[in-house]
Amino acid sequence: MVRPVESRVDSVMRTIHERLAARSLVPGERLPSIRQLAEQLHLSKTTVVEAYDRLTADGVIEARRGSGFYVCGHPPPLSLSDVGPALDRSIDPLWISRQSLEAAEDTLKPGCGWLPQSWLPDTEIRRALRQIAREPHSSLLEYGRPYGHPALREQLARRLAEHGVAVGAQQIVLTDSGTQAIDLICRFLLEPGDKVLVDDPGYFNFQALLRAHRVQVLGVPYTPSGPDIEALAGILEQQRPRLYITNSAFHNPTGAVLSPLVAHRLLKLAEAHDLLIVEDDIFADFERENAPRLSAFDGLERVIQVGSFSKTLSASVRCGYIAARPDWCEQLVDLKLATSFGNSPFSAELLHELLRKGSYRRHVEGMRGRLADAMGETLVQLRRLGIQPWLEPRGGIFVWATLPDGLDAAEVSRAALAEGVVLAPGNVFSLSQSCGGFLRFNVAQCPPRVFEVLERAMARTLL
Incomplete structure (x- = not known):
């Protein structure tokens, strides 16, 4: 048109x-x-x-x-939609989210960011629900504690220690999601007009959330080992951003893992330029081997870690967390009470039950095996179509790949949507709009029909 x-x-x-x-x-x-x-x-x-x-x-x-x-x-x-440049709806991140969430049951969603329902532990969740319902002192009717469920926070502290993050339960604040965690941090640390760094490419909802806080969003180029350190140094020197939001493990959308060298140099720059960092660790449980964590190297001095269980357990069990300095946790709790009066104690108790009984651990171990198989099959199918991975991920759910022949990912996505397949074109993730030839694939959402539709969509786009 x-x-x-x-x-x-x-x-x-x-x-x-x-x-x-x-x-x-x-x-x-x-x-x-x-x-x-x-x-x-x-x-x-x-x-x-x-x-x-x-x-x-x-x-x-x-x-x-x-x-x-x-x-x-x-x-x-x-x-x-009015903040920032006007975008074609096929590369508008909020529109992509709506398409994925509102799609009919038979729609295929290789562009979404979550696992299929059939991969999630439905039976274990129902069993845990029945157990909670039988408990005389369960949290079915309560507001819950200001910091959140004490026993769950203890469990989360032990889990963080497995990734090298030394933290006590008093440094963990429960939230209703990872998104709410970042929203609280933005309310706590930022003022309208502040400058905030995100990866380019990077998770698109970071951009949308930051626009809602009326801050200036800056992009730093992302490489297979982390942010481009030379570019980052220049941005810090010239722009003086307040905050940087990133992933360390299985970066969204690229699937990259932060290298120890880049992590060390990043933290040195952050200290020199008084930069605060939010490390979104939502993909931690997809790992077979632990990746470096900024929060572990830093000791939670200028790094805040957030996470949740929406990707691995259930999008309906809303439970996330913030791990931060004790003095900041105190203020974040006050802010949480002022804006939401707490978080769901019911979800927290359900998660605690699943962790305590080992159900969640067994589920995650099986999920990693399925993801490894799906990753291998997806890479084979993409290469068959001439679509080249930017890197071969060590795990996780995402493949970031380049289309052949200079094809435009937005055009291919429009053609695929006409056949009931929702893709994620690269510029959804790019603040600079420099990823027009990329697509992000969720390997858990890629049955054979996806590649049949993709092949036809690419052919139509070339006509």
């Missing part, structure tokens, strides 16, 4: 609307002068005058004689 060419006047109006949506312009604030905005946007004064006149006629701004132009009224409700 051919899109209409945007005029220069429309471009100026869109820029103002985006600034309003992002709250970088607020009611009563003076806009840049006509000359200033013309210089900023490299446009003529006449173009800016016409744009300001139209915005005035629309009631968006007002002219004050001898003073300039000012924002009118109240700001519009926050719309994430």
Whole structure:
């Protein structure tokens, strides 16, 4: 479909609307002068005058004689789709999430980020539910403790120790999910306008969540061994970001694992530039061998670790955690109470029961074997189609791969969606929009029909 060419006047109006949506312009604030905005946007004064006149006629701004132009009224409700550049819906991350969540039962979802229901321990969860229901002192009716279920926090402390993270239960705060954990941390550490680093490519929901906090999101190129350290050093020197959010084990979307050397250099840079780090460890239980952890090397001084069990146990059992410095945990608990009045004690008790009885451990061991088989088969099928993995993952659920012949992943994804297959095109994950030839595949969601549809979609795109 051919899109209409945007005029220069429309471009100026869109820029103002985006600034309003992002709250970088607020009611009563003076806009840049006509000359200033013309210089900023490299446009003529006449173009800016016409744009300001139209915005005035629309009631968006007002002219004050001898003073300039000012924002009118109240700001519009926050719309994430209006914050940042306009994206084609096929590479809009929130749209991809909606497609995966709302898809019909027969839709195939190799672009989603979770395991099929048939891979999850349904029988064990039901057995644990029955056990909890029989307990006279279960948490079926309670709000729960401010920090969360004490016995579960003890269990999580022991699990973190297996990854080299020395932490006591008093340094663990339970949340309802990994996403809620990061949201609380952003509320705690960030102010609107702060700069935050994410990987490029990196998990798309980090970008969406940060836009909701009205911060400036910066991308650092990601390599097979971690963030590009030279690029990171330049960004830290020039931009002075407050926070960096990343994965260390089975990075999303690339499947890469952080190397010890890169981890060491990253922490040295963080110390030199007063950078705080959030390490999202949601894929920890997919590992057969432990990858380096920033939180282990750092001792939770400037690194905060978050995690959850949504990917490995059940998306409906909402239970995540934050591991951080004790003084920060105290303040995070207050913030949790202020915004959600706690987390689900029922989910926490269910998870505690599964961990205590060994059901979860047995499930994870079997899941790793299935994933290894699925990874091998997926790599074979992709290479048969001329799709080359960026690297061969050591485990996990994702393969990050390049399409052949300069094919555009968004176009291929649109063609596949017409046949009931939801793909994840590369630019969904790229802040710089530099991954147009990549797709992310979830190996657990790749039955043979996926590759049949993918082959036809690629062929149609080449026509």
